Amino acid sequence: MKNNTSLIFEKSVKGRKAFSLPGPVAKGKKPADYIPAGFLRSSLEFPEISELDIVRHYTNLASKNFSVDGNFYPLGSCTMKYNPKINERICAYEGFKDVHPLFPCKKVQGYMSLLKEMEKLLCMITGMDEFCLHPSAGAHGELLGLMLIRAFHDKQGNRRKKIIVPDSSHGTNPSSAAMAGYRIASIKSDRDGQIDLNELRNALDDEVAALMMTNPNTLGLFEDKILEIAGMVHEKGALLYYDGANLNPLLGLCRPGDMGFDVVHLNLHKTFSTPHGGGGPGSGPVGVKKKLEPFLPVPVIRREGDILTFDFNCPDSIGMIKAFWGNTGVILKAFAYITALGDEGLKKTGETSVLNANYLRKKLEEHYNIPFNKACMHEFVISVKDLASKGVHAIDIAKALIDRGIHPPTVYFPLIVEESIMVEPTETESKSTLDSFIDEMVQIRKEAEQDPGSLKNAPVNMSVKRLDEFKAARFPDVRYKAGKNNI
Amino acid sequence: MDYTPHGREDIRQMFESLKISSVKDLYSNIPEKIRIRSYGIAEGISEPELRGVLEKFAGMNSSVKNLKSYIGGGAYEHFIPAVIDDICSKPEFYTAYTPYQAEASQGILQSIYEYQSMICELTGTDVSNASLYDGATAAAEAVLISIDKYDEGTVAISSAVNPMYRKVIETYLKSSHCNIEIVEHTEGITDVSRIERQISGKLISFISQSPNFFGCVEDVKALSDYVHDKKALSIVIANPLSLGILEAPGRNGADIVVGEGQPLGIPLCFGGPYLGFMGVKKELMRRLPGRIIGRTLDKDGKKGFVMTLQAREQHIRREKATSNICSNQALMALRAAVYMVYMGKEGMKEVGALNICNSHYLAEGVEKTGKAVLKFKKPFFNEFVIEFKKDAEEVFKIFEKENILPGAQVKEAGRNSILCCVTETKNKNDMDEYIEIVRKL
Numbered sequence: 021m022k023n024n025t026s027l028i029f030e031k032s033v034k035g036r037k038a039f040s041l042p043g044p045v046a047k048g049k050k051p052a053d054y055i056p057a058g059f060l061r062s063s064l065e066f067p068e069i070s071e072l073d074i075v076r077h078y079t080n081l082a083s084k085n086f087s088v089d090g091n092f093y094p095l096g097s098c099t100m101k102y103n104p105k106i107n108e109r110i111c112a113y114e115g116f117k118d119v120h121p122l123f124p125c126k127k128v129q130g131y132m133s134l135l136k137e138m139e140k141l142l143c144m145i146t147g148m149d150e151f152c153l154h155p156s157a158g159a160h161g162e163l164l165g166l167m168l169i170r171a172f173h174d175k176q177g178n179r180r181k182k183i184i185v186p187d188s189s190h191g192t193n194p195s196s197a198a199m200a201g202y203r204i205a206s207i208k209s210d211r212d213g214q215i216d217l218n219e220l221r222n223a224l225d226d227e228v229a230a231l232m233m234t235n236p237n238t239l240g241l242f243e244d245k246i247l248e249i250a251g252m253v254h255e256k257g258a259l260l261y262y263d264g265a266n267l268n269p270l271l272g273l274c275r276p277g278d279m280g281f282d283v284v285h286l287n288l289h290k291t292f293s294t295p296h297g298g299g300g301p302g303s304g305p306v307g308v309k310k311k312l313e314p315f316l317p318v319p320v321i322r323r324e325g326d327i328l329t330f331d332f333n334c335p336d337s338i339g340m341i342k343a344f345w346g347n348t349g350v351i352l353k354a355f356a357y358i359t360a361l362g363d364e365g366l367k368k369t370g371e372t373s374v375l376n377a378n379y380l381r382k383k384l385e386e387h388y389n390i391p392f393n394k395a396c397m398h399e400f401v402i403s404v405k406d407l408a409s410k411g412v413h414a415i416d417i418a419k420a421l422i423d424r425g426i427h428p429p430t431v432y433f434p435l436i437v438e439e440s441i442m443v444e445p446t447e448t449e450s451k452s453t454l455d456s457f458i459d460e461m462v463q464i465r466k467e468a469e470q471d472p473g474s475l476k477n478a479p480v481n482m483s484v485k486r487l488d489e490f491k492a493a494r495f496p497d498v499r500y501k502a503g504k505n506n507i
Numbered sequence: 508m509d510y511t512p513h514g515r516e517d518i519r520q521m522f523e524s525l526k527i528s529s530v531k532d533l534y535s536n537i538p539e540k541i542r543i544r545s546y547g548i549a550e551g552i553s554e555p556e557l558r559g560v561l562e563k564f565a566g567m568n569s570s571v572k573n574l575k576s577y578i579g580g581g582a583y584e585h586f587i588p589a590v591i592d593d594i595c596s597k598p599e600f601y602t603a604y605t606p607y608q609a610e611a612s613q614g615i616l617q618s619i620y621e622y623q624s625m626i627c628e629l630t631g632t633d634v635s636n637a638s639l640y641d642g643a644t645a646a647a648e649a650v651l652i653s654i655d656k657y658d659e660g661t662v663a664i665s666s667a668v669n670p671m672y673r674k675v676i677e678t679y680l681k682s683s684h685c686n687i688e689i690v691e692h693t694e695g696i697t698d699v700s701r702i703e704r705q706i707s708g709k710l711i712s713f714i715s716q717s718p719n720f721f722g723c724v725e726d727v728k729a730l731s732d733y734v735h736d737k738k739a740l741s742i743v744i745a746n747p748l749s750l751g752i753l754e755a756p757g758r759n760g761a762d763i764v765v766g767e768g769q770p771l772g773i774p775l776c777f778g779g780p781y782l783g784f785m786g787v788k789k790e791l792m793r794r795l796p797g798r799i800i801g802r803t804l805d806k807d808g809k810k811g812f813v814m815t816l817q818a819r820e821q822h823i824r825r826e827k828a829t830s831n832i833c834s835n836q837a838l839m840a841l842r843a844a845v846y847m848v849y850m851g852k853e854g855m856k857e858v859g860a861l862n863i864c865n866s867h868y869l870a871e872g873v874e875k876t877g878k879a880v881l882k883f884k885k886p887f888f889n890e891f892v893i894e895f896k897k898d899a900e901e902v903f904k905i906f907e908k909e910n911i912l913p914g915a916q917v918k919e920a921g922r923n924s925i926l927c928c929v930t931e932t933k934n935k936n937d938m939d940e941y942i943e944i945v946r947k948l
Contacts, residue, residue: 025613028621028848039854041586044864045935051752051863055886059724061754065628066852074848075590078618082599085614089598102510103602106554111776112592114572115565121778122578122915123569130567131777144546156640156779157834159821170682195821195831199651201682204826244536273534274541289834293510297838298615299605299798300638301780317678339678343581343643343671343767344778356561362551365509371530372511378533379521395533422611427604433822450512451521477806482610484811489609492803492815496792498634500624 025080025483029500032067038074065502084483085298086427092453094380096399096430096442097190097238099268099290104360107293107353116352121344125329131348132328136321138355145358145366146264146284147277148307152316153346158265159192160341161285161304162232164317166200167338168283168308169230169259171315175336180229180258186215188239188434190265193232202229209436213239213392215249224252230259235279236266238434238442239392240377240399250280259283267291268446269374269398272367282309292354303350317341372447373398376454380445383458387465391437399444401437402429410472414439417464419478419486424460508551571775573910575937579890579928580720580915581642581669582778583770585748586858586931591772591845601838605798609813615837616812619800622844629750629847629855630764631757632786637798637814638840639783639832642767643672646714646744647679648796648830649763649785653712653740655794655829659684660711660739665697666690667719668744670919676714685711695723695883695892699733710737716744717756720919721926722866722890723883724753731760747771747784747843749888751850752859763787772846773839782839793819796830858931862889865938866929872942879945882924890928892920897948899923906944913941 024031051060069077086093093100111117119128139151155161166183173180183197184205194204205223210216214237224231231253235243243249253260262281268291270276276284288294289302296302308316318337319330330345361369374397381400385393388402404414418428418441430442445454468475479485513521522528534542552560571584595601599614606612619637626635639645650662662680664673666689673689680687690702690713697715713734717725731741743761748770750756756764768782769775787795793816801815821828850858866889873879873893882892895902899916902925906913914925929938 025617027617029624032851037851037853038590038849039588039851039857041854041857041861041931042934044861045868045933045938046864049864049867051860054863054867055724055753058728059726059753059886061750061752061856062758064751064852064855066625066850066855067848068851068853069848071590071849074845075594077848078594078597078845081614081618082594082597083614084612084617085599085603086608086611087599088602090602091611093604095604098604100604104510106557108596108601110558110561110565113562113565114570115562115568117774117776118570118572118584119568119777120571120576120578120584120775121582122580123576123912127569127574128567128777130564133567134564141548144548156644156836157832159831159833160640160644163831167678167681191820191822191825191828192831192833194826195824195828198826198828199682199831242534242537244538247538247540272543272546274537274543278541278543295601295838296604296834297601297836298603298612298841299837300835301640301837301839302834303780338681340643340671340674341678342675342779343641343669343781347779349774349776349780352561356557358548359560360508360551360554360557363545363548365551366546366548368509368511372513374533375513375518375521375525375530378525382525395535418608419610422608427611428608430607447511451517479610483613484610484809485806487609487805487811487813488803489813489815492801492813493818496634496799496815497802498620498623498792498799498815499627500621 027500028067028077031069031073031077034068036068036070038069038071091425091427092449092457093427094429094443094445095427096444097265099444099446101293101446102448103293103295104357107356110356111349111353126327129327132321134352134355136328138351141358142286142305142307146307147275148284149310150313150316151305151307153305153351154317154341155304155306156342156347157300157302158285158287158304159196161306162192162196163199164306164341165261165283165285166197168312168315170200171338172312173229180227182228184223184228184231188237188436189232189234190263193263213241214243214245217245220249220252224256228256228258230261232261232263234263234266236269236397239401240396241392242397246279265290266398269370271370273370283312288350288354293357294350294353301347301350303347319345369447376445376447376449380443380454380458384461387462399442401434402441402443403437403439404441405439407468410468412468412472412475414441416475417441420464420475421460422479423481426457426460508553574912575910576912577927577929578912578915580917580926581671581767582775583928584775584930584932585770587772587774588849590849591842594845595838595842600841606814613812616800618841618844619837620802620812622840623800625844625847626784626786629747629755630745630786631755632764633789634792634795635784635786636795637800638835638837639785639797640836641779641781641783642744642765643675645765645783645785646672647676649742649765650676650680650712650714652763652791652794654683654685657711660709661686661688661706662712663688663690663702663706663710664714665692667692667695667697667721668714668716669720672744695721695885697725697730699729702733710739712740712742714742718746718749718888718890721883721892722887723885724888727756727761728759735760746888749859751855752863757786762791768839768843771843773842780836780839782836782843794829795819797832797835861931865931865933866891869929869938869941872938873945876942876946878948882921889930890926892924893927894924899925902948909944
């Protein structure tokens with residue numbers, strides 16, 4: 021009986037049902053009276069299940085998942101902070117949830133003014149001049165940012181073909197640049213884990229459209245030569261792009277716009293506390309300096325007399341990047357978060373994220389090798405290369421943490437550190453939680469040295485043991501089909 | 508207000524460990540020149556005050572609960588079963604991250620595997636991904652698959668495809684070597700002979716929508732047969748709710764079926780977050796964008812789920828990935844999955860039938876008044892274009908007095924025409940009232 025999570029299809033029994041619907045308006049009429057028989061569906065093999073059994077199915081599935089509400093989740097570069105409950109309640113207000121995007125603007129002035137206000141707040145937080153809230157996620161924001169850069173150079177009559185990315189960058193950076201039609205030039209980091217100015221100088225030619233950077237970078241280090249870098253990039257007529265995945269530690273401290281960045285994307289689902297939803301939805305607003313404003317996607321919110329309206333008539337705009345105007349349900353949670361925290365709250369958030377990361381780093385440095393070990397920002401990177409002789413790898417440490425009820429940090433990223441473990445505790449975790457994590461990490465280290473075999477077996481406390489990913493890719497079973505034995 | 512947890516003693520101990528007297532001591536490498544004192548935004552507020560502020564914004568919006576809306580056009584008002592909100596507000600689902608650590612994410616992984624299975628069944632395709640941002644970006648990604656396959660040529664789009672989707676496809680294709688041709692519809696339906704007459708170069712994909720922007724059901728089989736003759740891909744944008752009653756595009760020859768999953772239990776929420784779904788034929792599996800969940804075995808031979816075929820994705824392939832997508836719309840895919848399970852085999856059919864019967868009841872009633880006509884005399888699902896004899900602006904004003912939005916004003920529909928949508932949320936009284944207003948025009 022316990023935790024029956026066989027597939028929902030295997031629980032189906034003919035004739036059972038959960039749904040209830042009102043009857044048809046005109047008695048005796050059926051679809052065949054209106055639609056040619058050839059257009060009507062012959063069969064649909066969907067499950068047949070009662071309402072309670074549906075609820076129980078998903079309740080059991082939920083119990084097999086780690087989450088921020090249930091577990092410490094120090095996943096580097098993902099900023100898994102607490103998602104305030106009030107924001108979920110706000111999102112459910114009828115005046116937000118049940119509003120059609122094509123309602124006439126005069127009927128949705130609450131939304132229009134909230135979105136306009138949000139644009140302003142994000143400009144103030146980043147030091148940019150204009151913001152577009154449309155992108156659905158960070159990578160979507162990157163794609164938009166690169167399209168804007170392309171439109172800018174095109175307008176200047178100089179297409180330019182290359183985007184420079186550091187070798188420590190997020191995978192989405194080169195991938196978004198390729199999607200926007202650019203070639204990629206990757207540059208190596210220097211001995212301090214920062215952008216190597218010589219490498220950059222050599223890569224910067226007239227074909228370069230932009231340099232994409234994360235600051236602090238994926239090692240959790242602030243790129244302290246940023247003003248020099250911005251100068252070099254601008255001198256060549258290229259633009260500077262800010263990947264906002266790591267903005268959290270800079271809250272209240274400094275702004276990408278003041279560092280010289282021309283285009284910025286943010287991840288509202290990281291820095292601004294909206295939940296990750298098991299992989300999405302996110303929201304990836306893009307901010308620009310004035311010179312890029314004409315190219316922003318339509319529609320743009322403008323004041324027309326007494327009301328705010330959507331302006332679709334922008335001749336230099338790159339067009340639309342999604343249907344409608346953004347993941348508004350996500351944006352309003354982030355708006356509530358910023359409004360609640362205000363200036364001081366945001367500052368304290370940034371500071372505490374830095375304090376927590378450094379506390380963990382300090383406590384773990386006696387037990388683990390930290391290749392770039394100096395004051396970090398919101399995260400730091402451990403290398404367990406030294407355990408390779410015992411046959412223990414980063415993945416083994418990760419799986420051992422799962423057995424201890426902790427969601428593992430990001431492993432094998434950034435690519436420039438071998439056997440890397442990237443730890444980002446965030447500001448919402450208490451000292452007691454951090455101390456427990458330290459204890460577990462110290463114990464795992466001991467185990468790795470004394471009994472490495474036990475780590476190779478982890479996890480043993482979950483519903484499944486280590487899964488065969490090779491088999492999954494070699495013999496893809498990506499859908500259930502009745503009567504077909506997939507495995 | 509903020510959500511940091513430390514008390515004074517915590518901070519003292521942490522400072523002591525770090526041998527610092529202020530967090531500022533950790534910022535020594537940040538240039539003074541760029542440090543700021545404050546943003547200059549308002550001071551923070553308490554939770555009860557926050558409620559007040561946001562209630563005020565919400566109060567300035569009309570909702571489908573306080574006015575009767577017949578607007579569709581890419582987002583639809585439907586009945587949302589209570590179980591969906593309940594299940595999807597379980598924090599184990601909504602406060603989790605992407606299931607990179609499979610053993611700690613079996614819940615979300617299995618739910619998405621089940622979602623993929625139902626999308627395949629619904630659309631008549633072999634493989635589905637775990638979700639994309641929305642219907643429009645899913646359509647654009649589908650076109651990118653055809654470019655990935657054929658490199659260059661002509662992408663043709665029916666003018667009966669939602670204009671916003673067409674705009675998004677155009678934006679996504681700006682840096683490609685392909686040209687886009689719009690094929691004009693005839694009487695609300697895509698016309699195969701026009702494609703033949705219009706397209707000169709090598710066709711690589713044809714994009715149609717069924718039910719299309721005007722609500723009319725397209726002959727997907729005829730379109731796909733023609734497109735296959737030209738050795739191109741047939742991409743069909745479908746309303747998933749219609750597929751409980753209408754034939755699956757994949758069974759009629761579509762190679763890629765995409766669409767907006769919002770009708771499957773996702774609130775209107777002023778345009779997002781929604782759900783882009785995509786199902787493809789087997790031979791296109793390794794060109795799919797985004798995450799895919801697969802079933803495999805663990806060390807002990809027990810079934811379990813993982814993210815699979817990751818060699819297509821940006822975190823592995825970087826600039827060579829099939830798409831740059833990382834975060835998707837997982838929680839919305841969960842909503843859609845719960846909706847499909849809740850409606851089940853019979854419910855999907857019944858809700859589809861209700862949409863057809865209700866919308867035809869209103870359409871017939873409106874036509875009988877003699878004050879308006881149905882612009883396109885073609886089979887439709889839950890949307891149709893009404894052409895009024897009176898000026899549409901004036902018609903809107905008259906309806907507005909009764910607190911009704913009679914449809915969407917769309918210029919593609921033509922002069923004095925509106926796009927009207929009727930779903931299972933409208934009852935006989937609602938529609939009789941609508942018809943009565945038209946009669947009195």
